[in-house]
Amino acid sequence: PADARREETDGRRYSAVGESELVAGDVPTASSGEAANVRRFVDALSSLPGRRRRRSSSGPAVDARGALRASLQTGGAPIDLPRDAPVRSELRCCLLVDVSGSVLDTVDRSALLELGAQVTASAQAARVFLFDTDLVEATDAFADSTRSPADALRAAKVEWGGGTRIGHAVDRLRRTAPHAVDRRTVVVVVSDGLDVGDPDLLVDGMTWLADRAAGVLWLNPLAVSASFAPESRGMSDAAPYVDALFGFASAADLAEAARQIERRGL
Numbered sequence: 001p002a003d004a005r006r007e008e009t010d011g012r013r014y015s016a017v018g019e020s021e022l023v024a025g026d027v028p029t030a031s032s033g034e035a036a037n038v039r040r041f042v043d044a045l046s047s048l049p050g051r052r053r054r055r056s057s058s059g060p061a062v063d064a065r066g067a068l069r070a071s072l073q074t075g076g077a078p079i080d081l082p083r084d085a086p087v088r089s090e091l092r093c094c095l096l097v098d099v100s101g102s103v104l105d106t107v108d109r110s111a112l113l114e115l116g117a118q119v120t121a122s123a124q125a126a127r128v129f130l131f132d133t134d135l136v137e138a139t140d141a142f143a144d145s146t147r148s149p150a151d152a153l154r155a156a157k158v159e160w161g162g163g164t165r166i167g168h169a170v171d172r173l174r175r176t177a178p179h180a181v182d183r184r185t186v187v188v189v190v191s192d193g194l195d196v197g198d199p200d201l202l203v204d205g206m207t208w209l210a211d212r213a214a215g216v217l218w219l220n221p222l223a224v225s226a227s228f229a230p231e232s233r234g235m236s237d238a239a240p241y242v243d244a245l246f247g248f249a250s251a252a253d254l255a256e257a258a259r260q261i262e263r264r265g266l
Helices: 002-013 032-045 064-074 109-122 149-155 166-176 199-212 233-241 251-264
Strands: 053-056 083-086 092-098 125-131 135-137 186-190 215-220 244-247
Touching: 032 109, 032 251, 092 109, 092 166, 109 125, 109 149, 109 186, 109 251, 125 166, 135 166, 166 199, 166 233, 199 215, 199 233, 215 233, 215 251, 244 251
Parallel strands: 092 125, 092 186, 186 215, 215 244
Antiparallel strands: 053 083, 125 135
C-alpha cells in the first residue's frame, strides 16, 4: 500500500497536470567555484563551430589547412602541426529551462538559476524562458542585479514544479516569441526529456528550432549517469534534432560540457 501511494503521488507530480508553486525563495546563490564553472560553459557557447578561428600555439585543434600549406615547403612532410583556437564572439542565446518537478528533484537548483543569470548577463542578446505545463518568459527577472535569481523570480510571481509538456512549451515559443530564435542564436534546452505531452507537437517544435537556430544544445540531468540512453518518449523524439547532448546535474557538469565544446565544438 505504501508503494502504491508513493507511485500515485509521483504520478501526479510528474504528470502533465502536476501542481506548480511560486519559486522557492530559499534557493542559495551559487558559490564562486560553481559560478566559475557556469561561466566557462557560457563562454564556450561563444566559440561554437562556424565562428571565426585564429592561429594558436596551444589551441585545442590542429589547423589542417595550415599544416597542408606548410608541407608544400618541405616536399609534403609537415615539420610541425600548427594549431588553432576558436575566437570568441558575441553570444546570442535562447535558454529554455524545464522547471517541472522531475527536473527540480534531479538538478542543483543553484546552478540552474546561475545559468539563467549568467546567460542574461553575458550574451549580447538573451531570452530566458521557463516551462513546465506552460511557458513563461523570465529574462527580466534574471537580469535583475539587485536580487538573487530566486528572489527575483519569486517577486515576479514565477511558478515551477509542475508537470512537463515540452512540445507545448516550444509551440508557445514559436507562436508568441518567434524572434527569440534566429540563425545567429544558440538554443540551450535544459530538460530531463520526460515529456507527457503531444509527441507530434514536440517533433514539430524541435524541427522548427533545428531549422531556425545556429545550434541546439540539450542539457539533461539524467545524462550524468553512465547508463543513460535517450530512450524516454520525449528525449527520443527530440534527440534527432539536437546538435549536442550533455549531462547537467551540477555546475561541475557544465564545466565538463564546456571542455568538450572547446575541444570538439558540437
